[in-house]
Structure formats: structure tokens, C-alpha cells
Amino acid sequence: MKGGTAHQTCAFHSRSSVLTSLVITNDPVSDSLSVEGCFELQESQLTWNLRNLELTCGYLLEEDLRCLYQYPSLAYPKHLNLSYMLHLEPLGALLEKVSATLETLILEGCQIHYSQLSAILPCLSRCSQLTTFYFGRNCMSMDALKDLLRHTSALSKLSLETYPAPEESLNSLVRVSWEIFTPLGAELMCTLREVRQPKRIFIGPTPCPSCDSSPPEELELHLCC
DSSP states (O other): SSSEEEEEEEEOOTOOOEEEEEEEEEESSSSSHHHHHHHHTTGGGGOOOOOOOEEEESSOOOHHHHHHHHHHGGGGGGGEEEETOOOOOHHHHHHHTTTTTTTTOOOOTOOOOHHHHHHHHHHHHTTTTTEEOOOSOOOOHHHHHHHHTTTTOOOOOEEEEEEOOGGGGBBBOOOBBBHHHHHHHEEEEEEHTTHHHHHEEEEEESSSSTTTTTTTOOOOOOOOO
């Protein structure tokens, strides 16, 4: 992962000393350190049963994935957070690797383009254990969002999902125009209901500027923004 020094935060079980969480975040004011280098620092402990993997604010490169695949215990997390990671071309291969175990996927603010999204959708559709999917803070067209929603048809365990407002509903200040968004949001929900019934879903900016609610709240359905 390129783009700055990686700081790692590791959470251990108090008795068994088994690492279950690894967080690597980017410090843009410092020198770069790759994901591979960070793993080498802890190579003696790579028998971890890793449950949570966070790689945020950087770049996901092919060599990072090769490093991950060297250690089977790192390749099957239940929770994957790639918020604000850029250039996610290798993401499809990573999702393919973790599809059998992944329960939480966070791809907020990744500036994913439609071509990148199209490349990962087949792998995303095979993440059958996924319960939580955060995809907010990305700029997506209606066509792209519809394509994404259709590819979630087999994700029957999804209980919380978030998506951005379509770019067609944004004004010149890149803010949601509610008059434009309302019919577009309804259209997105119709598209989703054609393939499955959602449980808790949040579409639009977070927190919502009109009612100040956020996705973690107990929402049956949120479409006010």
C-alpha cells in the first residue's frame, strides 16, 4: 500500500494472544512504507487468525495482494475496510479470495470509476456471507448504481447497506438536489426490489443533512436523502 507511512494498530485476545485485527492507515506527511514491509515487521507472529483487516487512505497494488496471499491466515478476514483507498484495480482478486468468509465490506470514499466497479461486481456477487456493505461517499451514476444493486441479488444475508446519491442528483456545488433525487431514489429502490427485498438501506450523503440520521441507526428503510 503506497502513499505514506503505514501505522498499524493490533488488537489481541487478552488470554490467547492471538491477533484478530490489523489496521494500516496512511500518514501523508511521512515517508512511504508498503503493506509487505509492515507484515515483515511481524513475520514471527504470522499464525494469526485475522478477523478484521483495514487498509485505508492509500493505494492497493498488485504486490500488496501477493504479500497477503503468502499468509493464509491474512487472506480470510470477516471484516474488510478499504475506505479512501485509491486505484482498487486488484480488489476483484481480493474479493474472490475472501468471498467465502467476508461479512463486512467498507468501500467508502474510494473514487471508484464505473469500469473499476464493473470489474469487481462478479466477485462481489459471490460474497454470500456479506451482512454489511458500505459504499457511500463515492460518485456513481444511476446506471452504475443500478448495475451494482442488481449484482447484490444473491446477497440474501445483507442487513445493512449504504449507497451514495446518484451523480445526476447533484447540483453545481456537488450537493444533493432533493427535487431531483426523490424520483431517482425511488427508481433505485424499484431496481433493488426486482432482485431482492432490502432490510436496512441508506441512500445519500451521511449523515443525512435533512434529518441528521446515520446508517448505524435502526432503520427499516431510509430514503429521505
